[in-house]
Amino acid sequence: MSTEGPNCWKCRYFKISWDPKFPYECQSMNFKSLALPCIEVARIDGRPCQSFRAKSADAETPDTEKKQGIKGQQTDRYV
Numbered sequence: 001m002s003t004e005g006p007n008c009w010k011c012r013y014f015k016i017s018w019d020p021k022f023p024y025e026c027q028s029m030n031f032k033s034l035a036l037p038c039i040e041v042a043r044i045d046g047r048p049c050q051s052f053r054a055k056s057a058d059a060e061t062p063d064t065e066k067k068q069g070i071k072g073q074q075t076d077r078y079v
Contacts (some may be wrong), residue, residue, distance in 0.1 A: 007037045013051060026051070062072035 008014040009054075013028035014037065022032035028051035031041045041049045 005042060005048035006038050008038045008049075010054055011038075011049075011051075012055045014051045028053075 008024065008026070013026055015025040015027055017023050017025040017032045019032060022034055024034070024036055026037035029037070029041070030055045031037070031040075035043075037070070040048045
């Protein structure tokens with residue numbers, strides 16, 4: 001099975017949003033959506049996402065292999 005166009009799950013700009021009404025976020029184009037951003041872009045623009053950039057190999061490393069622990073206090077700077 002061949003997929004057409006970029007896949008948000010493999011893009012460095014794709015994030016999961018805190019907003020349950022708009023759970024997906026594209027940091028490159030600065031918008032949130034209910035559907036995957038690549039689907040929204042194709043629906044609106046009529047062509048595949050032009051901002052797609054593949055994630056680095058480090059981003060795909062499982063959390064168990066990454067350095068663990070946080071030093072100091074972690075706070076939410078957007079509150």
